[in-house]
Structures are given as structure tokens and as C-alpha cells.
Amino acid sequence: MHIISAKDLSMTYRVPVRGEGLRASLRALVRPEFRRVEAVRQISFEIGEGEVVGFIGPNGAGKTTTLKILSGILHPTGGQAAVLGHTPGQREGDFLRQIAMIRGSRPISAPIEITVLDALRFQQAIYRVPEDRFRMNLAELEELLNLGPLLDRQIRALSLGERMRAGLAWSLLYRPRVLFLDEPTLGLDVVAVTMMRRFVADYAAATGATIMLTSHYMADVEQLCPRIILIDQGKLAYDGSLSGLAQRLTPYKLVKVSTDIDYRGDWERLGEVVSCEAGRTVLRVPREDVREIVARLLADKGVSDLGVEEPPLELVISQAYQEGVGV
Amino acid sequence: MRYNLQVLAQYVRQSFLEWNAGRSFTFTLVVQAVVPPLIGLAVWTRALPGQDLITLYYAVLLFARLLTVSYEHHTFSSRIYSGNLIDDLLRPHPVILAPLGVNLAVRLWHVAMGLPLILVVGMLIPVRPELGSLLLASPALLLAAALQFLFTYGLALTAFWTEKAFGVVGIGQTLIFLLGGEAFPAWLAPSALKPAMNLLPFRYMLGFPAEIAAGQVTGSALLVGYGVQLAWVGLMGLAVAAIWRSGVRRYTAVGG
Numbered sequence: 001m002h003i004i005s006a007k008d009l010s011m012t013y014r015v016p017v018r019g020e021g022l023r024a025s026l027r028a029l030v031r032p033e034f035r036r037v038e039a040v041r042q043i044s045f046e047i048g049e050g051e052v053v054g055f056i057g058p059n060g061a062g063k064t065t066t067l068k069i070l071s072g073i074l075h076p077t078g079g080q081a082a083v084l085g086h087t088p089g090q091r092e093g094d095f096l097r098q099i100a101m102i103r104g105s106r107p108i109s110a111p112i113e114i115t116v117l118d119a120l121r122f123q124q125a126i127y128r129v130p131e132d133r134f135r136m137n138l139a140e141l142e143e144l145l146n147l148g149p150l151l152d153r154q155i156r157a158l159s160l161g162e163r164m165r166a167g168l169a170w171s172l173l174y175r176p177r178v179l180f181l182d183e184p185t186l187g188l189d190v191v192a193v194t195m196m197r198r199f200v201a202d203y204a205a206a207t208g209a210t211i212m213l214t215s216h217y218m219a220d221v222e223q224l225c226p227r228i229i230l231i232d233q234g235k236l237a238y239d240g241s242l243s244g245l246a247q248r249l250t251p252y253k254l255v256k257v258s259t260d261i262d263y264r265g266d267w268e269r270l271g272e273v274v275s276c277e278a279g280r281t282v283l284r285v286p287r288e289d290v291r292e293i294v295a296r297l298l299a300d301k302g303v304s305d306l307g308v309e310e311p312p313l314e315l316v317i318s319q320a321y322q323e324g325v326g327v
Numbered sequence: 328m329r330y331n332l333q334v335l336a337q338y339v340r341q342s343f344l345e346w347n348a349g350r351s352f353t354f355t356l357v358v359q360a361v362v363p364p365l366i367g368l369a370v371w372t373r374a375l376p377g378q379d380l381i382t383l384y385y386a387v388l389l390f391a392r393l394l395t396v397s398y399e400h401h402t403f404s405s406r407i408y409s410g411n412l413i414d415d416l417l418r419p420h421p422v423i424l425a426p427l428g429v430n431l432a433v434r435l436w437h438v439a440m441g442l443p444l445i446l447v448v449g450m451l452i453p454v455r456p457e458l459g460s461l462l463l464a465s466p467a468l469l470l471a472a473a474l475q476f477l478f479t480y481g482l483a484l485t486a487f488w489t490e491k492a493f494g495v496v497g498i499g500q501t502l503i504f505l506l507g508g509e510a511f512p513a514w515l516a517p518s519a520l521k522p523a524m525n526l527l528p529f530r531y532m533l534g535f536p537a538e539i540a541a542g543q544v545t546g547s548a549l550l551v552g553y554g555v556q557l558a559w560v561g562l563m564g565l566a567v568a569a570i571w572r573s574g575v576r577r578y579t580a581v582g583g
Contacts, residue, residue, distance in 0.1 A: 071417060073413050073416050073579060096418065110341070111342070111345040113344065114344045122337055126337060
């Protein structure tokens with residue numbers, strides 16, 4: 001069953017433009033000019049129940065716009081969107097009670113003067129969470145997010161990482177079935193990022209929630225999302241697994257070889273040398289040749305360690321952004 | 328309806344706690360709110376010595392002022408400007424409940440902080456208000472509070488189109504000051520201005536309940552006044568709904 005579906009989804013903005021100087025400014029008063037900006041161009045995809053999907057693309061690709069459309073904040077100018085069987089733009093109560101959107105730039109939207117517990121009680125009332133469910137969910141969130149020390153503190157006094165923990169509890173207290181995470185690790189330190197990723201994975205596994213995640217940190221996507229949707233300039237560029245994207249974009253693998261003795265072989269004949277120093281060499285080898293090259297290296301008695309790796313994800317994505325996926 | 332009232336109560340509670348944390352700021356707002364009625368009291372008791380009703384009028388007006396304050400051009404417009412309106416749009420209840428809750432909490436703080444001043448002015452009143460007049464004025468006071476919220480909220484919604492909502496609301500507040508009974512009571516207004524004051528909404532946002540309490544509006548004039556006030560509440564409610572629909576349509580079309 002599809003929980004989220006987008007069919008030919010489009011979003012076009014009309015932005016005012018004008019030339020420089022006073023004359024252009026005065027002319028714009030009586031004859032304003034506009035330019036059409038196509039933020040999202042006829043993208044289509046479907047996401048099933050329980051899927052965790054990374055929604056990636058360069059700045060201005062249309063990621064946040066799409067998330068806003070799917071959460072009902074924006075009305076698309078073309079195509080259709082459906083989430084949980086609802087049209088998001090209608091913002092029906094039953095729909096809004098089942099979704100949550102967490103923005104890394106503002107993880108918790110409660111007033112900063114109140115305590116975390118007061119904020120959670122507020123959510124309980126707004127989302128009609130029964131007292132026993134509230135206590136149960138809170139206990140669970142307390143454990144997963146180490147929330148206990150934060151409950152009696154004012155939100156304003158929390159660090160960014162603590163705000164994210166409180167924000168996760170605030171957004172997930174009512175157990176939303178669909179979660180939109182917009183740059184959830186933005187600005188977090190390494191400890192908070194690790195906690196965040198582990199928590200999202202645990203939440204998805206425990207509740208079967210459907211999650212769409214945008215992030216510029218590829219490690220977020222790599223660790224959480226078996227599937228990615230890549231958009232660029234508002235258009236869908238790729239929809240599939242990360243490894244599939246890597247295969248499509250980078251027709252090679254990295255072979256890392258450590259040698260005990262000075263290897264006298266000709267590295268250049270085995271592959272493109274990426275680095276070679278202190279008995280450790282990294283080769284770039286075409287995917288179809290990897291098996292043969294590895295066999296040849298293993299047959300050599302001087303090889304003490306050998307590993308085969310995909311190219312770094314950052315590199316793959318960077319290449320996708322710069323050169324396109326080439327569908 | 329019950330759910331909406333519960334949500335509203337939550338917003339009042341939350342905002343009350345929030346404004347409690349900023350008590351000193353709230354106090355400065357209370358001071359700003361009480362100064363115009365006190366100036367009116369000082370000027371008119373000096374200009375018309377011996378008219379005890381003026382003192383009674385301004386004492387009730389002082390209370391009305393505190394009970395009708397509206398700062399949606401600060402509290403709500405800023406949510407539109409900052410993009411935080413997104414948070415409100417994602418909640419499963421009518422968006423107006425949030426600014427209304429804030430409004431009620433702010434008014435509670437204003438009345439609580441202004442109470443000592445009201446008591447002092449009350450002790451200085453040379454005449455006792457009649458209980459009947461006060462009871463007759465009570466519904467008008469609540470309607471004035473509703474009307475002023477709708478008026479300010481409606482003007483604050485111009486933030487969907489302009490960065491200058493503060494200025495738009497400022498013009499509205501100036502009109503309330505001039506034509507609402509704060510600068511001068513309606514019965515002392517120039518005769519050319521009286522019909523306009525009776526017809527326009529500003530008097531019904533502030534001065535009307537004070538006039539009733541002071542015994543200046545009785546009989547058929549009272550009924551007509553209530554009729555006009557109710558009509559303005561209805562019209563303002565419709566106008567606010569229309570502005571909201573149009574504004575949120577624009578917001579959801581361009582993303583803020």
C-alpha cells in the first residue's frame with residue numbers, strides 16, 4: 001500500500017523582477033514584471049508503508065518545497081499528491097494528526113519560555129493523546145532520547161542538540177505515521193548526530209512509520225535510507241538504492257592493498273593508482289575487472305591485506321549533482 | 328467545539344506561562360496601555376470640573392483598555408514573517424485558536440497587573456457606579472474585547488502581503504484612540520463627528536461599555552448601540568475569515 005504518492009507534482013512560483021535604478025523601480029510600481037520559477041517539475045514517486053526514503057538534491061533542487069507540498073503547507077500548481085489517502089493541501093484534522101514535520105532549523109515549535117514537560121503536555125492536548133498513552137510514550141521517549149534531565153528545563157536554555165532531542169519527543173509523542181525530516185542533523189555535533197540517526201532508525205523499526213528525509217549529510221542518508229530519491233532543478237533524477245546510484249555514476253570500485261614486502265608488480269597494469277605510500281596502495285578498478293584483479297593480487301604472496309570498497313558516497317552524490325545521473 | 332475550546336484553553340495556559348517568564352516586558356506593555364486613558368482622565372476632569380461621570384467613565388475605560396488590548400501585529404504577524412506560521416498550519420485545529428489563546432493570556436496578564444491601578448482610580452471616583460449599569464455594560468465589554476481582537480487580527484493578517492503590518496495596525500489603533508472614546512468620550516464629541524462615531528466600529532471596541540457604565544447610554548440608544556456592536560462583530564468576523572482565506576491561499580501558493 002502506498003502511503004505517499006506524487007504524480008506529476010509541479011510547483012511554479014511567480015517572483016517579481018525589475019532592473020536596476022530609480023526608473024526601473026518606478027516603472028515596476030505601475031507595470032510590475034514577474035518571472036516564473038519552476039521549483040518542482042512533474043515529479044512522480046510512490047512510497048510504501050514503513051519505507052525510509054532519503055530525498056536528496058543540491059540547494060534549490062526543490063526538496064523542501066516537495067516536503068511542504070506533501071505536508072499540506074504548500075498547494076502544488078500542478079499534479080496530485082496523496083498522503084495516507086488524503087490530499088495534503090486540504091489540511092484535514094485527521095491527516096494532520098498522523099503526520100509530523102521536523103525541521104533541523106527549528107526542531108521544536110513550542111514557546112521557548114516554557115519547560116519541555118509543559119510543551120509535551122501541550123502536544124498531548126492538541127493531539128488528544130490519552131493519559132495512559134502519554135505516560136507510555138513519554139517513558140519510551142525518555143529512555144531513547146535520554147529526555148529525563150531536560151523535562152523540567154526551559155526550552156530557551158537547551159543547547160541545539162538538546163533542542164533536537166526535545167523536538168523529536170515533541171513531534172513523535174502522538175506517534176505520527178508519516179514523518180518528514182528536513183535537515184534533521186543541521187548544526188548538531190557528532191554525539192547528537194549519532195543519537196539522532198539511531199533514534200530515527202529505532203523509531204522506524206518500532207512503529208513502522210514512513211519517513212522522508214532530506215539531508216546534505218550523506219552519512220544520514222547512507223545509514224538510514226535503503227532508498228533514495230534524487231531531484232535536481234526540480235526534476236526527478238534518480239529513484240532507487242544508493243548502491244544502484246553508485247553503480248550508475250561510478251563504473252569503478254576502490255581496491256585497497258597492503259603489502260608486507262616491496263611489491264614489484266606494475267600497479268598501473270592493475271588499475272588507476274589513486275595513492276601509493278608506505279606499503280599501502282589504493283587502486284581505481286573498473287567494476288567488471290574487480291574479480292580478476294583481486295584474484296591476481298591474492299595470488300601474490302606479498303599481499304597482507306586487501307579490501308574492496310565503493311567510492312565515497314560524497315563523491316558519488318557530488319558527481320550526480322554536477323554531471324547529472326544520466327538516466 | 329469542545330475540542331476547540333480545550334485547544335484554546337491549552338493556548339491560553341501555554342501563553343500565560345510564556346508571558347509569565349517575560350513579566351517585566353508585560354509590565355511595560357501595561358504601562359503603555361494605561362497611559363492614554365489616564366491622560367484623558369486628567370485632561371477632561373480639568374477641562375470639565377465637577378463632572379463626576381467623566382471620572383467614572385475613564386475608570387471603566389481603563390479597565391476596558393486592559394481587557395481589550397491586542398498585539399497580533401507583534402505576536403501573529405511576526406510568525407508570518409519568520410515562516411513559523413508553518414508550525415500553526417501543521418496543527419490539527421483552526422489556526423485562529425493560537426493567536427486567540429495568546430490574546431486572552433496577554434489580556435489576563437494586563438488585567439492582573441493593572442488591577443492595583445484600577446483599584447486606586449476606583450477609590451478616587453466621587454460617585455459609585457450603579458450595579459445595573461455595570462451589569463448592562465458587561466456584555467458590551469466582552470463584545471468590545473472580541474471586536475478589537477478581530478479588528479487587530481484582521482489588520483495583522485496584512486502581513487501576508489506587506490512587510491509593514493505594524494504600520495497598518497498602528498493606523499487602526501490611532502483610529503481607536505481618536506474615535507473609540509479614549510481621546511474624548513462620545514457624548515463630548517463635536518456634533519459633526521457624533522454620527523460617524525455611532526456608526527463606525529471604533530467606539531464599540533472601547534468606549535461604548537464605559538458609556539453604559541457611566542449611565543450615558545440608556546433606553547433605545549442602548550439597544551441600537553448593542554445592535555450596531557453585534558453587527559460589527561459579525562461583519563468583522565466575516566472580513567477576518569475572508570482575509571485569512573485569501574492570505575493563506577497566497578502563503579500556500581508561494582511558501583511564505
